Amino acid sequence: MMIASIGKGHTTVLMKAAFGSPLAALLSTVSMLLIGLIAWVALRWAVIFAVWPWQSADLCSGTQGICWPFLVEKTRFILFGTFPYDLHARPAVVSILLCALTVLTCRHMTALRPRLSVTHLAILWGVSIVLTFVLMAGGVFGMEAVDPVRWNGLPILLMLSIIAVVLAFPFGILLALARVQDRYWFLARFSSIYIEITRGVPMLTILFVGIFVLPLVLPAGVAISPVVATLTVLVFFHASYFAEDIRSGLLSLPAGQAEAADSLGMSYWQKTRMIVLPQAIRRSLPSLVNSTIGAYKDTSLVVVVGILDLTATARMSFGDPEWRSHAVEAYFLVGLWFFVTCAYLASIGRCLHKKA
Structure with missing residues:
Protein backbone atom coordinates (compact mmCIF):
# COMPACT_ATOMS: atom_id res chain seq x y z
CA MET A 1 0.00 0.00 0.00
CA MET A 2 2.82 2.35 0.93
CA ILE A 3 4.71 1.51 -2.30
CA ALA A 4 1.58 2.29 -4.35
CA SER A 5 1.21 5.65 -2.57
CA ILE A 6 4.85 6.54 -3.24
CA GLY A 7 4.50 5.61 -6.92
CA LYS A 8 1.32 7.68 -7.23
CA GLY A 9 3.07 10.63 -5.59
CA HIS A 10 5.95 10.47 -8.05
CA THR A 11 3.52 10.29 -10.97
CA THR A 12 1.67 13.36 -9.70
CA VAL A 13 4.92 15.32 -9.37
CA LEU A 14 5.99 14.27 -12.86
CA MET A 15 2.65 15.26 -14.41
CA LYS A 16 2.73 18.60 -12.64
CA ALA A 17 6.25 19.28 -13.89
CA ALA A 18 5.36 18.28 -17.46
CA PHE A 19 1.92 19.92 -17.76
CA LEU A 34 9.21 14.37 -31.87
CA ILE A 35 10.16 11.28 -29.86
CA GLY A 36 7.26 9.38 -31.38
CA LEU A 37 8.25 10.47 -34.90
CA ILE A 38 11.87 9.45 -34.39
CA ALA A 39 10.79 6.11 -32.89
CA TRP A 40 8.48 5.44 -35.87
CA VAL A 41 11.21 6.25 -38.42
CA ALA A 42 13.67 4.02 -36.54
CA LEU A 43 11.11 1.19 -36.38
CA ARG A 44 10.44 1.42 -40.13
CA TRP A 45 14.16 1.39 -40.93
CA ALA A 46 15.33 -1.27 -38.46
CA VAL A 47 12.35 -3.67 -38.48
CA ILE A 48 9.47 -3.10 -40.89
CA PHE A 49 11.43 -2.55 -44.11
CA ALA A 50 14.58 -4.40 -42.99
CA VAL A 51 16.23 -7.16 -44.99
CA TRP A 52 16.99 -9.85 -42.42
CA PRO A 53 20.22 -11.89 -42.25
CA TRP A 54 18.57 -15.05 -43.59
CA GLN A 55 17.25 -13.24 -46.66
CA SER A 56 19.12 -12.71 -49.93
CA ALA A 57 21.44 -9.69 -50.08
CA ASP A 58 19.97 -8.89 -53.52
CA LEU A 59 16.84 -7.59 -51.79
CA CYS A 60 18.87 -4.78 -50.19
CA SER A 61 19.04 -2.80 -53.43
CA GLY A 62 15.37 -1.85 -53.40
CA THR A 63 14.61 -1.59 -49.70
CA GLN A 64 14.20 1.45 -47.48
CA GLY A 65 15.33 -0.38 -44.37
CA ILE A 66 18.54 -1.69 -42.89
CA CYS A 67 20.45 -4.35 -44.78
CA TRP A 68 21.37 -6.90 -42.12
CA PRO A 69 23.27 -9.13 -44.63
CA PHE A 70 25.74 -6.27 -45.06
CA LEU A 71 26.43 -6.18 -41.31
CA VAL A 72 26.69 -9.98 -41.19
CA GLU A 73 29.37 -9.94 -43.86
CA LYS A 74 31.23 -6.75 -42.93
CA THR A 75 31.08 -6.57 -39.12
CA ARG A 76 34.37 -8.43 -38.62
CA PHE A 77 36.07 -6.16 -41.15
CA ILE A 78 34.66 -3.04 -39.44
CA LEU A 79 35.90 -4.28 -36.07
CA PHE A 80 39.35 -5.54 -37.08
CA GLY A 81 40.09 -4.01 -40.48
CA THR A 82 43.01 -5.48 -42.41
CA PHE A 83 44.37 -7.50 -39.48
CA PRO A 84 44.91 -11.07 -40.85
CA TYR A 85 41.52 -12.76 -40.94
CA ASP A 86 42.70 -16.05 -39.41
CA LEU A 87 44.29 -14.13 -36.49
CA HIS A 88 41.19 -12.16 -35.47
CA ALA A 89 41.17 -13.91 -32.10
CA ARG A 90 44.11 -11.76 -30.99
CA PRO A 91 42.55 -8.31 -31.56
CA ALA A 92 39.30 -9.69 -30.14
CA VAL A 93 41.09 -10.66 -26.92
CA VAL A 94 42.76 -7.22 -26.81
CA SER A 95 39.41 -5.47 -27.21
CA ILE A 96 37.72 -7.59 -24.54
CA LEU A 97 40.68 -7.16 -22.17
CA LEU A 98 40.72 -3.35 -22.43
CA CYS A 99 36.94 -3.08 -22.10
CA ALA A 100 36.90 -5.44 -19.10
CA LEU A 101 39.68 -3.52 -17.38
CA THR A 102 37.86 -0.25 -17.98
CA VAL A 103 34.66 -1.64 -16.46
CA LEU A 104 36.63 -3.08 -13.53
CA THR A 105 38.29 0.29 -12.90
CA CYS A 106 34.96 2.12 -13.11
CA ARG A 107 33.38 -0.31 -10.64
CA HIS A 108 36.34 0.20 -8.31
CA MET A 109 35.88 3.98 -8.48
CA THR A 110 32.17 3.68 -7.70
CA ALA A 111 32.78 1.25 -4.79
CA LEU A 112 31.10 -1.66 -6.57
CA ARG A 113 32.34 -5.24 -6.48
CA PRO A 114 34.70 -6.69 -7.46
CA ARG A 115 37.16 -4.20 -5.95
CA LEU A 116 40.94 -4.34 -6.06
CA SER A 117 43.46 -2.21 -4.24
CA VAL A 118 44.93 0.71 -6.15
CA THR A 119 48.31 -1.05 -6.24
CA HIS A 120 46.85 -4.26 -7.66
CA LEU A 121 44.83 -2.28 -10.19
CA ALA A 122 47.94 -0.39 -11.33
CA ILE A 123 49.89 -3.65 -11.69
CA LEU A 124 47.02 -5.19 -13.66
CA TRP A 125 46.96 -2.21 -16.03
CA GLY A 126 50.72 -2.35 -16.51
CA VAL A 127 50.69 -6.06 -17.35
CA SER A 128 47.65 -5.66 -19.62
CA ILE A 129 49.20 -2.80 -21.60
CA VAL A 130 52.29 -4.90 -22.30
CA LEU A 131 50.11 -7.91 -23.17
CA THR A 132 48.05 -5.76 -25.54
CA PHE A 133 51.08 -4.83 -27.62
CA VAL A 134 52.43 -8.38 -27.52
CA LEU A 135 49.16 -9.83 -28.84
CA MET A 136 48.80 -7.21 -31.56
CA ALA A 137 52.42 -7.35 -32.74
CA GLY A 138 53.09 -11.07 -32.36
CA GLY A 139 56.52 -12.37 -33.28
CA VAL A 140 56.98 -14.05 -29.88
CA PHE A 141 55.77 -17.30 -28.27
CA GLY A 142 55.16 -18.74 -31.73
CA MET A 143 52.69 -16.02 -32.74
CA GLU A 144 52.79 -14.71 -36.28
CA ALA A 145 54.15 -11.17 -36.52
CA VAL A 146 51.74 -8.49 -37.74
CA ASP A 147 52.91 -5.12 -39.05
CA PRO A 148 51.46 -2.16 -37.06
CA VAL A 149 50.08 -0.79 -40.34
CA ARG A 150 47.51 -3.59 -40.16
CA TRP A 151 46.36 -2.74 -36.63
CA ASN A 152 42.94 -1.35 -37.50
CA GLY A 153 39.44 -0.91 -36.22
CA LEU A 154 38.23 -1.36 -32.66
CA PRO A 155 41.51 -2.52 -31.04
CA ILE A 156 43.44 0.52 -32.24
CA LEU A 157 40.62 2.82 -31.10
CA LEU A 158 40.68 1.29 -27.62
CA MET A 159 44.46 1.25 -27.41
CA LEU A 160 44.85 4.89 -28.40
CA SER A 161 42.00 6.10 -26.19
CA ILE A 162 41.93 3.93 -23.07
CA ILE A 163 45.69 3.48 -22.69
CA ALA A 164 46.30 7.16 -23.44
CA VAL A 165 43.81 8.21 -20.74
CA VAL A 166 45.20 5.71 -18.21
CA LEU A 167 48.75 6.99 -18.71
CA ALA A 168 47.83 10.67 -19.09
CA PHE A 169 45.83 10.91 -15.85
CA PRO A 170 48.73 10.41 -13.38
CA PHE A 171 50.93 12.66 -15.53
CA GLY A 172 48.20 15.31 -15.42
CA ILE A 173 48.08 15.06 -11.62
CA LEU A 174 51.83 15.72 -11.42
CA LEU A 175 51.52 18.70 -13.77
CA ALA A 176 48.68 20.17 -11.70
CA LEU A 177 50.57 19.73 -8.43
CA ALA A 178 53.68 21.29 -9.96
CA ARG A 179 51.74 24.29 -11.21
CA VAL A 180 50.00 25.13 -7.93
CA GLN A 181 53.00 24.68 -5.60
CA ASP A 182 55.11 27.74 -4.80
CA ARG A 183 58.27 26.18 -3.37
CA TYR A 184 60.01 25.46 -6.69
CA TRP A 185 59.24 28.30 -9.08
CA PHE A 186 60.90 26.61 -12.07
CA LEU A 187 58.60 23.57 -11.77
CA ALA A 188 55.55 25.84 -11.63
CA ARG A 189 56.81 27.84 -14.62
CA PHE A 190 57.65 24.75 -16.67
CA SER A 191 54.26 23.18 -15.93
CA SER A 192 52.43 26.37 -16.80
CA ILE A 193 54.28 26.84 -20.11
CA TYR A 194 53.82 23.18 -21.05
CA ILE A 195 50.08 23.18 -20.31
CA GLU A 196 49.37 26.46 -22.09
CA ILE A 197 51.33 25.52 -25.20
CA THR A 198 49.78 22.04 -25.43
CA ARG A 199 46.23 23.32 -24.89
CA GLY A 200 46.81 26.14 -27.38
CA VAL A 201 47.85 23.86 -30.24
CA PRO A 202 45.25 21.84 -32.25
CA MET A 203 45.27 18.11 -31.67
CA LEU A 204 45.96 17.47 -35.36
CA THR A 205 49.17 19.46 -35.12
CA ILE A 206 50.28 17.35 -32.16
CA LEU A 207 49.49 14.19 -34.12
CA PHE A 208 51.54 15.33 -37.10
CA VAL A 209 54.44 16.14 -34.77
CA GLY A 210 54.25 12.65 -33.29
CA ILE A 211 54.14 10.88 -36.64
CA PHE A 212 56.58 12.95 -38.69
CA VAL A 213 58.79 14.92 -36.26
CA LEU A 214 59.27 12.56 -33.31
CA PRO A 215 61.03 9.86 -35.41
CA LEU A 216 63.48 12.51 -36.68
CA VAL A 217 64.72 13.40 -33.19
CA LEU A 218 65.37 9.80 -32.17
CA PRO A 219 68.94 8.45 -32.23
CA LEU A 234 48.16 11.59 -27.08
CA VAL A 235 49.37 10.91 -23.54
CA PHE A 236 51.18 14.26 -23.38
CA PHE A 237 48.26 16.06 -25.05
CA HIS A 238 45.50 14.73 -22.79
CA ALA A 239 47.65 15.18 -19.68
CA SER A 240 47.50 18.96 -20.08
CA TYR A 241 43.68 18.92 -20.05
CA PHE A 242 43.55 16.61 -17.03
CA ALA A 243 46.06 18.89 -15.28
CA GLU A 244 43.81 21.93 -15.69
CA ASP A 245 40.76 19.98 -14.52
CA ILE A 246 42.57 18.86 -11.38
CA ARG A 247 44.10 22.31 -10.82
CA SER A 248 40.60 23.78 -10.70
CA GLY A 249 39.78 21.33 -7.90
CA LEU A 250 43.00 22.14 -6.05
CA LEU A 251 42.37 25.89 -6.19
CA SER A 252 38.77 25.48 -5.01
CA LEU A 253 39.81 23.80 -1.73
CA PRO A 254 39.72 25.96 1.40
CA ALA A 255 43.21 26.84 2.66
CA GLY A 256 42.27 25.36 6.04
CA GLN A 257 42.49 21.82 4.65
CA ALA A 258 46.20 22.07 3.91
CA GLU A 259 46.84 24.11 7.07
CA ALA A 260 45.18 21.47 9.23
CA ALA A 261 47.36 18.77 7.65
CA ASP A 262 50.46 20.91 8.28
CA SER A 263 49.49 21.34 11.91
CA LEU A 264 49.38 17.55 12.28
CA GLY A 265 52.98 17.32 11.06
CA MET A 266 52.19 15.63 7.75
CA SER A 267 54.76 15.73 4.97
CA TYR A 268 53.91 17.29 1.61
CA TRP A 269 53.22 13.95 -0.05
CA GLN A 270 51.20 12.64 2.91
CA LYS A 271 49.12 15.81 2.92
CA THR A 272 48.64 15.67 -0.85
CA ARG A 273 47.82 11.96 -1.05
CA MET A 274 45.52 11.72 1.96
CA ILE A 275 43.90 15.16 2.30
CA VAL A 276 44.25 17.51 -0.66
CA LEU A 277 44.20 15.37 -3.80
CA PRO A 278 41.13 13.18 -3.01
CA GLN A 279 39.02 16.28 -2.32
CA ALA A 280 40.37 18.08 -5.40
CA ILE A 281 39.56 15.15 -7.67
CA ARG A 282 36.02 14.92 -6.26
CA ARG A 283 35.49 18.63 -6.91
CA SER A 284 36.75 18.34 -10.48
CA LEU A 285 34.81 15.17 -11.39
CA PRO A 286 32.40 16.81 -13.90
CA SER A 287 35.23 18.31 -15.94
CA LEU A 288 37.34 15.14 -15.64
CA VAL A 289 34.51 12.98 -16.99
CA ASN A 290 33.94 15.48 -19.80
CA SER A 291 37.65 15.44 -20.72
CA THR A 292 37.71 11.64 -20.64
CA ILE A 293 34.74 11.30 -22.99
CA GLY A 294 36.20 13.97 -25.26
CA ALA A 295 39.56 12.19 -25.37
CA TYR A 296 37.81 8.92 -26.22
CA LYS A 297 35.83 10.39 -29.10
CA ASP A 298 38.63 12.59 -30.45
CA THR A 299 40.79 9.52 -31.01
CA SER A 300 39.00 9.14 -34.35
CA LEU A 301 41.11 12.05 -35.61
CA VAL A 302 44.08 9.67 -35.94
CA VAL A 303 42.70 8.70 -39.34
CA VAL A 304 44.29 11.86 -40.81
CA VAL A 305 47.77 10.49 -40.04
CA GLY A 306 47.06 7.13 -41.67
CA ILE A 307 45.91 5.08 -38.68
CA LEU A 308 42.65 3.31 -39.45
CA ASP A 309 40.35 3.36 -36.44
CA LEU A 310 36.73 2.17 -36.27
CA THR A 311 35.33 5.02 -38.37
CA ALA A 312 37.96 4.46 -41.06
CA THR A 313 37.29 0.72 -41.33
CA ALA A 314 33.57 1.47 -41.50
CA ARG A 315 34.20 3.74 -44.48
CA MET A 316 36.36 1.07 -46.09
CA SER A 317 33.65 -1.57 -45.60
CA PHE A 318 31.25 0.04 -48.05
CA GLY A 319 34.01 0.82 -50.56
CA ASP A 320 33.29 -2.58 -52.04
CA PRO A 321 31.25 -1.95 -55.24
CA GLU A 322 28.70 -4.56 -54.15
CA TRP A 323 27.95 -2.66 -50.93
CA ARG A 324 28.53 0.94 -51.99
CA SER A 325 25.02 2.08 -51.05
CA HIS A 326 25.18 0.85 -47.44
CA ALA A 327 27.15 3.57 -45.67
CA VAL A 328 24.26 4.13 -43.25
CA GLU A 329 24.52 0.56 -41.93
CA ALA A 330 28.28 0.88 -41.40
CA TYR A 331 28.05 4.18 -39.57
CA PHE A 332 25.04 2.93 -37.62
CA LEU A 333 27.23 0.20 -36.11
CA VAL A 334 29.98 2.70 -35.28
CA GLY A 335 27.50 5.23 -33.88
CA LEU A 336 25.85 2.56 -31.74
CA TRP A 337 29.24 1.60 -30.29
CA PHE A 338 30.14 5.19 -29.42
CA PHE A 339 26.68 5.90 -28.01
CA VAL A 340 26.71 2.86 -25.70
CA THR A 341 30.28 3.39 -24.47
CA CYS A 342 29.94 7.14 -23.96
CA ALA A 343 26.60 6.63 -22.18
CA TYR A 344 28.33 4.17 -19.85
CA LEU A 345 31.13 6.64 -19.08
CA ALA A 346 28.56 9.39 -18.46
CA SER A 347 26.62 7.12 -16.08
CA ILE A 348 29.84 6.42 -14.15
CA GLY A 349 30.41 10.17 -13.93
CA ARG A 350 26.92 10.73 -12.52
CA CYS A 351 27.42 7.90 -10.02
CA LEU A 352 30.74 9.37 -8.88
CA HIS A 353 29.17 12.81 -8.55
CA LYS A 354 26.42 11.44 -6.30
CA LYS A 355 28.96 9.64 -4.11
CA ALA A 356 31.28 12.67 -3.89
Missing part, protein backbone atom coordinates in the same frame (compact mmCIF):
# COMPACT_ATOMS: atom_id res chain seq x y z
CA GLY A 20 1.79 22.36 -14.84
CA SER A 21 1.71 25.43 -17.10
CA PRO A 22 0.68 26.15 -20.70
CA LEU A 23 4.31 26.51 -21.79
CA ALA A 24 5.34 23.29 -20.05
CA ALA A 25 2.39 21.45 -21.60
CA LEU A 26 3.29 22.77 -25.08
CA LEU A 27 6.95 21.78 -24.75
CA SER A 28 6.05 18.37 -23.35
CA THR A 29 3.59 17.71 -26.17
CA VAL A 30 6.05 18.78 -28.87
CA SER A 31 8.79 16.66 -27.28
CA MET A 32 6.56 13.58 -27.17
CA LEU A 33 5.57 14.08 -30.81
CA ALA A 220 70.15 6.87 -35.45
CA GLY A 221 68.98 3.30 -35.83
CA VAL A 222 66.09 3.73 -33.40
CA ALA A 223 62.66 3.36 -35.02
CA ILE A 224 59.22 3.92 -33.56
CA SER A 225 55.97 2.61 -34.98
CA PRO A 226 53.20 5.08 -35.90
CA VAL A 227 50.94 3.57 -33.23
CA VAL A 228 53.48 4.05 -30.42
CA ALA A 229 54.31 7.57 -31.66
CA THR A 230 50.63 8.50 -31.76
CA LEU A 231 50.00 7.00 -28.33
CA THR A 232 52.95 8.95 -26.92
CA VAL A 233 51.74 12.32 -28.16
